[in-house]
Amino acid sequence: MDMKKFIAVIGGGQCSKEEARQAKEVGRQLAKRGAILVCGGLGGIMEAACKGASSEGGITVGVLPGDDRQSANPYVQIPIVTNMGYARNVAVVKSAQAVIAIGGSYGTLSEISHALQSGIPVIGLNTWSLSRNGREDKSIIPAQSATDAVDKALDLAAA
Amino acid sequence: MDMKKFIAVIGGGQCSKEEARQAKEVGRQLAKRGAILVCGGLGGIMEAACKGASSEGGITVGVLPGDDRQSANPYVQIPIVTNMGYARNVAVVKSAQAVIAIGGSYGTLSEISHALQSGIPVIGLNTWSLSRNGREDKSIIPAQSATDAVDKALDLAAA
């Protein structure tokens, strides 16, 4: 089967309007270019990205922390109910071939970390930056726009 | 969004030809009737069910125990990479509104147990039967055929 590319979009369950606009545009472009969107299934960035992808007929997967498919945002088509709390963050990123991080708090940072630990490329839009023992860590690839983030994610997604 | 029904098909990673035939027929009928197939993503019953669903253009989700999407059988369209080993059995059944068990060994029994614990209906085709402290437990609903199993699963799947 010719497998589509899976791209995770991660970020806060709550976010600014500008972040939501970016996430929606990322979702929209991923769908237009045939990628499947993976996310944590909840609100904020996750919902905005799923809304964008849905507007272009894209497929959206939400890997939920809780016990109830009803907790998924209304644009999730494939809800995965883990009931594993934040341990599901590992599955969100491991199910993707590249990750786009938009803003986000410590949950997002844990997903960035799990992705980098697994060798999955992370593209960042106004998100965390890291220094390890005083030296800058440049593993998060900065993007200038939603389009730039999607370009980079699809380029870097392992075949 | 008008959510489709999610039905899990569980059973051994290795199985008899007759079991594979039943699983394929279950997958085929689930797809024909618009349900999304969830499974553990590997071989045996899981592969046969996905093959059947794919033959009718259905959507197949594989919640994988390992770290590699390549471990999914070739008919899985949406591989979820958990790297959580058999803890993923919980997510397989919780992501479904009803479960069809075909044959199976202890892994299947753990999925049956997790489903019953969560109040998710389990339909059985030549699978485990249970007694608790000497009294028969009739929670696994027996089916006489693939068609009967699919009928019962779709009837019982919570809206």
Next chain:
Amino acid sequence: MDMKKFIAVIGGGQCSKEEARQAKEVGRQLAKRGAILVCGGLGGIMEAACKGASSEGGITVGVLPGDDRQSANPYVQIPIVTNMGYARNVAVVKSAQAVIAIGGSYGTLSEISHALQSGIPVIGLNTWSLSRNGREDKSIIPAQSATDAVDKALDLAAA
């Protein structure tokens, strides 16, 4: 380090007085014979077993499903906070070299299944019995008493 034997005691979060009496006696004898008790950390059988072990100065480990160490019963000395719900059932049994099941419902059955799947011996006291496709499965080793269960568990615990 000369590692002590780890024995899991599993069973319902609610139980009868007679089951609690058995669990307490199992815990007591495990402690007297130098084993470390692993359990799910909550009430019922788990609490009774921990109480018994504590009464003999034994070590008790509770692998909790929730997010709060306060949910442990008062006799758990080492609470492991997983926040992974019933996925923690896997860790309860895998952390043990043998499992003693007393009564129990579907959660207990999932633990029995995960143990058998992992090749960890399961000793049963008035608990589930299994048939696979009409044929009795005798993998659960029956015990006649708390003492008999502890004898068998310690004999079978892999070095």
Next chain:
Amino acid sequence: MDMKKFIAVIGGGQCSKEEARQAKEVGRQLAKRGAILVCGGLGGIMEAACKGASSEGGITVGVLPGDDRQSANPYVQIPIVTNMGYARNVAVVKSAQAVIAIGGSYGTLSEISHALQSGIPVIGLNTWSLSRNGREDKSIIPAQSATDAVDKALDLAAA
């Protein structure tokens, strides 16, 4: 039961000699002051911390990612076998009331993130520093020495 304090020590599975020296001293002082050491159970920082704690008769808990208690370092007294891969990082930090991070790579960063997400204090020794969207995040509390780290961890550990 008068519960002891649980402190997690996190860091790389491989580390420098200086980091190992610090981790051993942290473990030693935690044990001397009556705390129970929680870690990921493997080598590097985890082994050094456990070795230090053991030298003072302290209790050491190792929450292992794999399927085999033999993968624990020789100073782990209570191995918890999760077989959940890096999802176990969540359980490592949630089982502690404060976390001491020494050096470390992306796995350690994921543990720092999960701790901060859960409101568990993180004390850092030559470890990651964070900026969120260009603004420094000061949630990781810097320590100047092993003694300072243990002082701060025990002060901050919730009762």
